[in-house]
Amino acid sequence: MEQPRQPAGRPDGGQYGALPPRPEADLDFRAAAPAAWPALTFEDVDWRLSPELEGVVPAYQVARLEAxxxxxAVPARIADLDPLVALPATSIEAVSAAAVEISAFDREASALPVPMPTVLLRTESASSSQIEHLTANSRNLAVAALGETAGQNAELVADNASAMTRALDSDGPVTRDQILEIHRVLMERSDPDIAGQFRREPVWIGSPNLSPHGADFIAPRWERIDVCVDDLAAFAARTDVNGLVQAAIVHAQFETIHPFADGNGRTGRAIVHTLLRDAGYTQHATVxxxxxxxxxxxxYFRALSAYRDGDPAPIVDTFAASTLRAVANGRTLAAQTSSIHEQWKARIKARSDSGAWRLADHLFAQPVVNSTHVARFLGSSPQGAFNAINTLVEAGVLTQSSRDRRNQLWQAKDVLDVMDEFAARAQRRVR
Incomplete structure (x- = not known):
């Protein structure tokens, strides 16, 4: 769960070699028993009112809080822990089943006649944003992706898609610099003052607005972030841990560290895809x-809390079960988009190598377009863009959704509908 700003192995499970030495941390971590996963410990921190609130909050209240x-929270060092020791056999079995499905779905998506990887990445960014109560329908998201005005939520979700793209473009395991870059892309438009920078202020989850006293969870003090992130990156670089287990634990540890003033949840879920790609589970698509x-x-939130209490099994189980649900939903979406593609074949009266067909295939990735976008995508003149658009309008593939002469928009309603249906299925509560 993201915290709003406050005022103050591998698939085969093989062993690939020893870890490089890691410098000693400047700050102490709790030592863990070899066969256990460590719970958080806590430290007392003095509270000081944020300077911008001085003179606003009554003096008696300030004195009471500062007293x-x-x-x-003080996270444990996890780089050298053995997560499999702390997991029951049922969790290992669930992860194994989910890993098979991830790899199979990745292969299936890459073989489809539509740009399914882009479709899936957009649905993933929308779902990740919705966990933080940032909702946008597929049309508004597509409009925002064009750089057009579509509402703040749609812009935030579009930025999340860009951040996930950056996460997937990263080579190798998760590093400190990659984490900062993903966050920069995510937050640069909405909050440039904090984009790509670790926080230097306390953050907490829960209802208190003025101070962290009584919050549900208070993240580590900012002075610990560098050490915690270095330890996290060392765990993420291990090659002797099952990739899905590794992704679940890295995500839970990242959310516990909460290194940013805002955007932690979305950044943490983007990192998951870097890990799955690096582990070899996904090569073409986004699950x-x-x-x-x-x-x-x-x-999901209960599983994160259990992890902080020293039990990693619930977050691993949650990731395994969520993977199976996501693959099932993704396969339905893949079947629907493939069906649309087949229907268009009978309706589009143009050569298969024409600009109209190139645009038609592109609509699965960008289902709302304007003439400028089409001309840039096709590498054509403005007239060539309008010719391709008109061919698809005549075929019933595109409909005009904005009659503003200065910025006409066309949309592929068939594609938008199935993407909204995907979102509706994802919201159905697990029984």
């Missing part, structure tokens, strides 16, 4: 795991 320290999490958001 009481709050308890901030929309966030759409699986949407079916039981409360369970």
């Amino acid at each position: 009481r320290p709050y308890q901030s 929309p795991i966030s759409s699986g999490l949407l079916g039981d958001v409360d369970g």
